[in-house]
Amino acid sequence: MGIQNSIGHYLEPQTVTTKQRLKICFAVSALFFIIVATVIVTLTFTTFKIKDPDVSLRPVGLENFQFFTPNSTIEPLSMLITVVNPNYGRFKSINSIGYLNYRHNVIAKVPFEKIVIPAHSKINVSTTAGIVTKKLMSDPKFWTDIEVGALNLTANVILPGKVSMIKIFKLKATVTISCGIYLNLSAVDADSSCITKIKL
Known part of the structure; x- marks a missing residue:
């Protein structure tokens, strides 16, 4: 009504x-x-803004490495890579190949198996560079560097993969790493400086 x-x-x-x-x-x-x-x-x-990882590279067992092996095809050099992920997202890469260069010439391929870097974490990645010593010894400037007691190398790798944010969002990403490596043969020591970029 x-x-x-x-x-x-x-x-x-x-x-x-x-x-x-x-x-x-x-x-x-x-x-x-x-x-x-x-x-x-x-x-x-703001909070989830992607930041570039911090990477450092260090040859391991340099004191046992044989530079003068004309009859050897490949001489292995172990490498320890430390990665610091400052992001809230986890990064997972697929298998990749890096390259070690001496004066712009590739002297070794460096295999990288699948890498998982958790959010806000620091991990160590071990790999081995199979250095073709004949390529080193065939470069005329190699002997000059040996006399000085130091070698300057460069290393680079591209790691394609995915970034996972709070287990919900998954984005394709590529991490590019470029390092300068200074080998002090006199002191049997090494130092490196790396530039890392992550691109979504």
Whole structure:
């Protein structure tokens, strides 16, 4: 039954139609998605903003490495790579190949098996560079460097993989590592400086 107004007429109660209900539902849903999208964008550009990893490289067992092996095809040199991941996301790479260079000439291929770097963590990765000593000895400048007691090498690798954020978002990513390696033959020591970039 309706409600009687001041002049004696009856007012029927208003009902919400199906179309109006759909409009209300759509508006609420749109508002919800806008809020979620805003939160995700804000986190992406603040807390979850991707930062470049910090990488250092160090030859291991340099005192046992034989530079003068003309009859040897490949001389192995162990390498220890330390990676610091400052991000909230985990990075997982696939198998890759790196390259060790002397004066712009490739002297070794360096295999990298699948690497998993957890969020906010520091890990060590071991690998071996199979150095072709004949390529070193065939370069005229090699003997000059030996007399000085130092060799300058460069190393580079591209690691394709995926970044996982809070176990929900998975993005394709590529980590590029480029290192300069200074071998002090007189002191049987080594130092390196690496530049690392991550690209989504």
